[in-house]
Amino acid sequence: MNTSMKKAVIAIAGFSLTAAVLVSCGGGSSSGQTKSTARETSETLTTDDYDPNRGEGKFDESNVEAGALNMAMAEKGEAISGTKCLSCHKLSDEKLVGPGWEGVTERRSLHWIMNFITNPDPMIDKDPEVQAQLELCLVRMPNQNLADEEAREIVEFMRKNDGVK
């Protein structure tokens, strides 16, 4: 009984995901939300030139450096996160709407994180691990219109959260 109930719930959730993504389609290439389902996406859109270690966007090793923690930047990042991120992400490893932030700067390069938070839609469409995450969370991470500097400050706050000194 319990098991069959769960299956039914999953089926419904899966169906609404399809509907939701379809509804949000039509924005054209700029929003990038042009695909029908997550599964279809992974089959048809993962391109050879997508680098899952780098992500897609402006940032790479050459323009993102990780030195000693910059406390002032981390504080700014904390304030921005309060407005734009922490409705959906906890600072622990616990999932809220999206995954918790604890350990993220150890799992991911800083430039990958910056690409993802400034340019989420193409990466949700192309990155296998992000797609796997979408199947768990069922909500596409929104583009919160972060400036480059703001993205770097958020990453600095994430580093502080991960105990970088």
Add this chain to the structure above:
Amino acid sequence: MKSSKIIIGLLSAAAVAIVACKPKSTSNAVSGDAASKVYVAPGKYDEFYNFVSGGFSGQLSVYGLPSGRLLRVIPVFSMDPEKGWGFSEETKPMLNTSHGFVPWDDLHHVEMSMTDGIADGKWAFVNGNNTPRLARVDLTTFRTAEIIELPNSGGNHSSPFGTENSEYIVAGTRFSVPSDANSDVSIESYKENFKGHISFVSVDKESGEMNIAFQLKTPGVNFDLARTGKGKSHGWFFFSTYNTEQANTLQEVNASQKDKDFIMAVNWKKAEEYIKAGKGAKQKVKYAHNVFDEHTHTATSVIKDEVTVLDVAEYPDIVYFIPCPKSPHGCDVDPTGEYIVGSGKLAALLPVFSFDKIQKAIADKAFESETYSGIPVIKYEAALYGEVQKPGLGPLHTEFDANGNAYTSFFVSSEVVKWNVKDLQVLDRQPTFYSVGHLMVPGGNTKKPLGKYLVAYNKITKDRYLPTGPELSQSAQLYDISGEKMQLILDFPTIGEPHYAQAVAAELIKDKQVKIFDINKNAHAFVAKGEAETKVERIGNQVHVYLTTVRSHLSPDKIEGVQLGDNVYFHVTNLEQDWDVPHGFAIKGASNGELLVMPGETTTLKWTPDRIGIFPMYCTDFCSALHQEMSGYVRVSPKGSNVPISYGLGDKMTTVKK
């Protein structure tokens, strides 16, 4: 080259002859290639935005041309449950007037803001006909940004027509009425006490803010439509009048006695000089001026109390009357500014006046022997360029193309007629279905008409669409006017009732759309910039809920401690910063409506619970796969209950100590 042109000419003549042989019925008025001319493929854009008055719905509708697809309905003088307009605390002041909250009006005409006589795509001005008002719609947000009420007026019909650089938008009263300050008079004393007032509303070039610069007080007649001069006639304005009989009852008969009414020519530059020189009387009046601030996301309404009035009888070089047959509606100036077309709705001809001749007549004092209430009347022949003979029945309104042609709508004979302005010859006529009112050519009122299409906005629909009971959708019809003959290519339904409309190229507007409001610049008094700032506060019997939305939850989503007798204000901040992700907000039993909150915006719903119990609240705009989960509960306890204010989300609850 010449021979090929002739062949083409012959071919089209043949085609026309074939068409002309067929009876004009609804089924065969459309030729074979019409579908391809109006087809806009999925994902493709229309060529024009068409801003169409919504008449007695009080709204402004926006269609794409040539597809006729409805893109947007903008509430202006109306409440709109879809958008929360007039329901949210922030938008209620927009509908304030000197009569209080007036959430309806009759929106007749549309005028795009202009630079050098060409639409610039910044704002659309629209009029409220009933409780006289003028509104400015911002074309970066497609929202009403400002509404100003008009004193000394009774029906703002002759509006909102603007000058070449939108220096002024005019607002002429349809019904002459006594001045507001001295209005308890007998209706029988119309000729003595009733006056026309034309407001010249200035527009700030940068902010768009409107201000009643001055009013012209005129003899008591009815003002119908108007048009600015342009090019050589810049500095002049032309208004059509009717009821120059000054009837105060049974106007149907009594206002149709004279063979000719007037077009009123106004030298507004001269009037402006008088105002700058300190002339005119300051009058005590009362009118509302409402402005929506995009940073606080809040409207304010201010009641103003003074207006400057110039009595045109005291300044004889401002206003001249030109006789025009018969109860003219349209009063339209061609792209060169030289020709002024009067459309006497009860007349069987179309007079075309010449600006040069009008100037000469004024210089020569070629006036009738008798003034009209002290205003000089230019001799008809002295102002007339010529007449279009037998154009049709019931001419209403004229627009122009870039090739020297005019297009006039005929209500009684239900047709649109193309004619040449120079030689006054009728070139083509096509039926409309049915009884066309205004018509519109993109840019057809400007110095540089774009031509290509003509839209007829019809008064009667009858059998054009699937029937829907006694009331039918309103009807518009699109004609291709790129060739010599006009070709009907599309019917499309509109919201009621379309009067006038204007269209501009999509490029002028589409790339400057606001997509989100920057949450960091949100200056709303009750904003919560992030969930850490959400809270519930009690001030006496007011409960203020600082609530945020993000896909897919409300914060807080559990609220207790509200008591019967409280007024609860939900200040909803949408934390999203992505285009096309509004969230809605509703709570059971709210006696007004819902909210629709744009990304980065804060909007407030007032709720006065009427019973104790548990009240669900939820997001009304499908936002994500977990939209159905985006909800919460509010507990209402009896008055004086000891349940404290508490609120929270998930496992985090905050209790406010008493």
